Amino acid sequence: MVILYEAYGNLYINMTNRCPCACTFCLRQTRDEMEGSGSLWLEREPTVEEIKAEFDKFDVEKYGEIVFCGFGEPTERLDDMLEVCRFIRANFDKKIRINTNGLCDLIHGRDTAPMFSGLADIISISLNTPNKERYLELTRSKFGIGSFDAMLKFAENVGKYVETVVLSTVATTLTEEEEKECAQICRKIGVTYRIRPFEED
Numbered sequence: 001m002v003i004l005y006e007a008y009g010n011l012y013i014n015m016t017n018r019c020p021c022a023c024t025f026c027l028r029q030t031r032d033e034m035e036g037s038g039s040l041w042l043e044r045e046p047t048v049e050e051i052k053a054e055f056d057k058f059d060v061e062k063y064g065e066i067v068f069c070g071f072g073e074p075t076e077r078l079d080d081m082l083e084v085c086r087f088i089r090a091n092f093d094k095k096i097r098i099n100t101n102g103l104c105d106l107i108h109g110r111d112t113a114p115m116f117s118g119l120a121d122i123i124s125i126s127l128n129t130p131n132k133e134r135y136l137e138l139t140r141s142k143f144g145i146g147s148f149d150a151m152l153k154f155a156e157n158v159g160k161y162v163e164t165v166v167l168s169t170v171a172t173t174l175t176e177e178e179e180k181e182c183a184q185i186c187r188k189i190g191v192t193y194r195i196r197p198f199e200e201d
Contacts, residue, residue: 003046004054005037005070010097011063013084014040014070015051016077021101022140023126025170028071040071048080052087060092065122069099078108078115085119097122102151106143113157120162125155127167127193129174130181156189165191172198 005012012034032039046054060066066088068074074081075098085096102125104112116123129135132148141147159165167186169179179195186193 001042001044001046002033002038002040003042003051004058005034005040006058006063007035007037009063010065010067011058011060012037012067012069013051013074014042014072015068015074015081015084016045016070016072017042018076019073019101020076020103020107020142021073023128024138024140025173042071045077048083048087051080051084055087055091060094063094065095065097066092067097067099069097073101073103073107074098075100075104075107075112078104078112082115082119089119095121097124099124101126101139101141102154103141103143103147105154106147106150111157113154113161116158117161122164122166123155123158123162124166124168125151127151127169127182127185129169130178130185152185152189155191159189159191166194167191168194168196170198171195 003014005014028040032041034040068081088094088096096119098120100123128138132145135148136145139147143150155165155167169182174182183193
């Protein structure tokens with residue numbers, strides 16, 4: 001199983017294939033790997049101890065960041081993910097980024113933002129669109145139309161505990177007016193807006 005993999009100068013952690021969304025644009029619909037990682041489809045979810053042991057196989061110092069991002073939503077395993085964050089904090093001087101759909105509160109049925117305090121440096125969330133109906137069309141979230149507002153609430157709340165929170169959209173997928181609306185949403189809740197490049201399949 002590919003648990004840790006290299007991509008874009010960072011070290012990525014692939015700890016689950018579970019996700020409450022089935023995004024129309026998700027790369028896992030068109031590929032099995034990233035940057036020559038080998039298949040990111042897991043035979044089973046690795047234990048926390050197995051994840052920790054994988055770090056011995058890599059020269060962690062050469063990477064820019066350690067990123068929770070694989071073929072699933074990392075906050076599906078919130079407690080395990082945060083335990084791995086504690087391990088990273090204790091052993092490596094590296095920034096920790098969590099790439100997430102921002103639906104952690106809906107997944108776990110409570111306010112989870114305080115749990116991230118001191119354990120992540122960057123939370124990166126896919127905003128996708130300024131419109132909640134269009135958001136649901138794109139993400140096909142199992143939580144329905146309330147997903148968009150819940151994602152924004154989580155982004156705003158987690159910003160109280162994590163230094164950098166970024167909401168992103170993909171270049172070429174929105175109109176200029178929609179991008180302005182996204183930027184306005186981000187200003188309102190006090191997070192950074194980023195337009196990321198489109199990644200070809």
